[in-house]
Amino acid sequence: MISRSSFTNAEDGKVLLNIQGNLEFRNVYFSYPSRPDIPILSGFFLEIPARKTVALVGRHGSGKSSIIPLIERFYDPTLGEVLLDGENIRNLRVEWLRNQIGLVSQEPALFAASIKENILYGRSASMDEVEEAAKIAHAHTFISSLSDAYETEIGGVIVELSEDQKLKIAIARAVLKNPCILLLDEVTGALDVDAERVVQEALDLLMLGRSTVVIARRLSVIRSADMIAVVEEGRLAEQGTHEDLLAANGLYTDLIRHEEAAKPPKRLLAKPYRELKVSQSLKEQPVAPIVESHATVARHEPQAIQLVKSPSLQRQHGAHAFLSFESNSVHESPSMRSPPAEQQLDVSKASDAKEKVAFSNKRQDSFEICLPALPKLDVHAMQQRLSSGHSDPESPVSPLLTSDPKNERSHSKTFSRVNIHYIDGGADAGKSELPKKDMNSPPSLLRLAKLSSPEWLYAILGSLGAALFGSFNPLLAFFLVQVVQNYYQMDSDKAHAKHEINRWCVFVVVMGVVTVLANFLQHFYFGIMGEKMTERVRRMMFSAILRNEVGWFDEEENSTDALNMRLANDATFVRAAFSNRLSILIQDLTAMIVAFVFGVILQWRVALVALASVPFLIISAVAQKLWLEGFAGDIHEVHKKSCSVLEDAVRNIYTVVAFSSERRIMEVYSRHLSRIVLHSFINGQARGFAFGVSQFLLFACNALLLWYAALVVRRSEAGLSTVLKQFLIFSFATFALVEPFGLAPYILKRRKSLVSVFGIINRKPKIDSDDSLGLRLPNVYGTIELRNVDFKYPSRPEQMVLNNFSLKVTGGQTVAIIGASGSGKSTVIALIERFYDPVAGQVFLDGKDIKTLNLRWLRNHMGLVQQEPVLFSTSIRENIIYARHNASEAEMKEAARIANAHHFISNLPHGYDTHVGMRGVELTLGQKQRIAIARVVLKNAPILLLDEASSAIESESSRVVQEALETLIMGNKTTILIAHRVAMMRHVDMIVVLNEGHIVEEGSHDALMAKNGLYARLMQPHFKPNLRQQRIS
Incomplete structure (x- = not known):
């Protein structure tokens, strides 16, 4: 990676002395490097005059979105040229070129x-x-x-x-x-x-x-452009002003007609899902x-x-921005x-x-939605036909779309679930936060041992190897003393001495061979045990993360990046904290036991003195640990900040290169690295001093033992060879005992990691989605009521979002919520889904406080369509059946048809097995949204929550998505949507207008417009002229 050279060198190339701003695409062909077989531009020509505004429009997939990356030289064309003032931009210095361009996305x-x-x-x-x-x-x-x-x-x-x-x-x-x-x-x-x-x-x-x-x-933006370029299948199809293109009655006119058709009619009959087509349309909401x-x-x-x-x-x-003034x-x-x-x-x-x-x-998971409101269909007759088994194949409503309040899920037998019965007990019963001292304390060895209990056989074999290897340290000392002793006795009986030396050397060789086996047993089996334990702890930790309430993720230490780091890195230290620690503990304990046994056999007085010195060695280890804790400082935080800079740069690489800010990013990163070096230097000095103290105590204990051994020899209480054996045996044993003290910094790090990991595992969520307690209603009618609710987010306790808020939505009713930014409308859906609990007041479902309902059951009866759909990095099939894993292939495809997704999925090379990439990067926003709608269709929940589902999608895709949403809300479902566009307001059952956490108005669109209150003022900008049109005129 370091040696790789970029094909766009920022330092090479020309610099234009006088730039006018004329851009030209000349016979450009282009495909993305990741999809070389899919042509994006094919013979594209376009001239953009200096100081003029050119708007690019076209159907989805027409290639218009690739124009900006080519101008910025994020990519180079496969063939053809992109010119700036007549000069091919490949000949220009990249850094200079990007300094002349401003990008806002x-x-x-x-x-x-x-x-x-x-x-x-x-x-x-x-x-x-x-x-x-x-x-x-x-x-x-x-x-x-x-x-x-x-x-x-x-x-x-x-x-x-x-x-x-x-x-x-x-x-x-x-x-x-x-x-x-x-x-x-x-x-x-x-x-x-x-x-x-x-x-x-x-x-x-x-x-x-x-x-x-x-x-x-x-269209409000497009109309005011000096020129409009219509792109179709990678080519320039039309260009001109808005009026000229309308007069030509070509592709642009068709797009405008599609945009007009995308506005919801006063009343539409539902089409059968078999007749739904993926319309190619463009929809714009003029905003002035x-x-x-x-x-x-x-x-x-x-x-x-x-x-x-x-x-x-x-x-x-x-x-997206980096600057020059x-x-x-x-x-x-x-x-x-x-x-x-x-x-x-x-x-x-x-x-x-x-x-x-x-x-x-x-x-x-934005909680606002822009959805065209359609009239309710009377589906009771259809439901009767379905329930009686006489389903009309041409029925305008699929069984997946209907929700019968007398059934738990729906009419559809194929989509019904196992009956769920009442379970007494509140959702919060039996919950209590652990004491803080327990949350900040590492788990005991006993608890770690219980976690490893399935691997008890591996533990026994590993412990056997550790015990064998630990016992060899004092044994080696004993054998060496025997060799030395016989060597100095060669003068009296040379043959016997030689025989004894050879015998003891054979013991040493045999011990070396056994050491290989012992090391294999120790490290192999403790390694397996540690890996399995790490896997188990990771699963426990991930499950605990998913179980926590949404408010827990609001805390800075629980951000996505922090949790990823803790899950990836901290969980691995569990292995070091137990299996490695247990391995060393058994090894050293065995060494001390064998040494003490030898000492007692040889000379018990010297053995007692050696044993008395062990507490001093333990004290040195504890002192070293405390010393390092004091000097560890905030080096971990410095590392996190440097990683944050790196992650920001990689995540926002388009922004970095678009504003030629590579050097600035490197300067920021280098500053953080310098702080790491400084902290590491101080930390290294502290480690060295602490390790030196432990070594001093080790040699001091050896000196004490040697002094007492000499005293015993002088008193003729033991022979020199006996005392020498004892001294070497205890010296080898104490060296083995003190060796782990050098690992104190890592042991300290393991301790912090254990506290981090088990702090998550031990935490009792305030809203526990895995709690099996709580009511499970046999019938869901879908009546939702928020009664006298006060709410503020846990991360911002000083800001009241809802204040004495009350709202009731009758079962089967469609209600739109509108309001200015910060009015609290998004919070309503968050409370209905029970992502949070209100500070005061209650939220009811069919007259039952949702706190008393089983949380997983509650959320299974709600379908949420978000503004930016969340797809997982897997196949389209698996993303759709996320809602219901036991769904058949036919049910999954039926849901995709209803969501207007089956057509585009079937045209993909791998169909439903197409991998969507990280966060669905391989798909367009409109395609992702339709897959998300298919997922909700498959779930077939009686309550539907819509979140600005088509607001950020281009007009053509927006129309297809809206058609799918219209089909989705035709069933007898309770629907709550958050919207701000007038086209979505006309045909809902009721509109609720929020301001600063209060309902200030409610009624139909026409009634609220006639009232000329806040709703009318919020909708007024839809009818105002555009600013640039005013200036031009």
């Missing part, structure tokens, strides 16, 4: 550093320049409201930012860089309305006077950012600053006008929101 990566350092990535600048860039990016207000302002550390679990805040920092980073070329990759795709308008305005300021390439799916002055920005930003959502439910994104910095236009007063939220509430600390997070 949908998922901006922020590094584990302060906000100031994140903005400064790529170039050094003064604090005034940093603040000016933040103002242009509309980030200064929320940054200033933080307790440490620009010095606030981000990237960890405790202080996280919402997605729009991350985007503003990334935009500030790009502003500071002041590039000639700007690349925008689906920047506002996943933001809610209120956050989007502020971010879009900042982007519009950034785009002025720069060559800009925009990949977007929203409101033009506002610098003062106005302060009014809108706080809505994205509030504390919301659990850190453990966050997506961990990286950062010039003196001609852009200022916020004083001519920007504020929105009319009637369209602004309550000023007092907005001013209060400014005071709140901005730790809002975008979770890995």
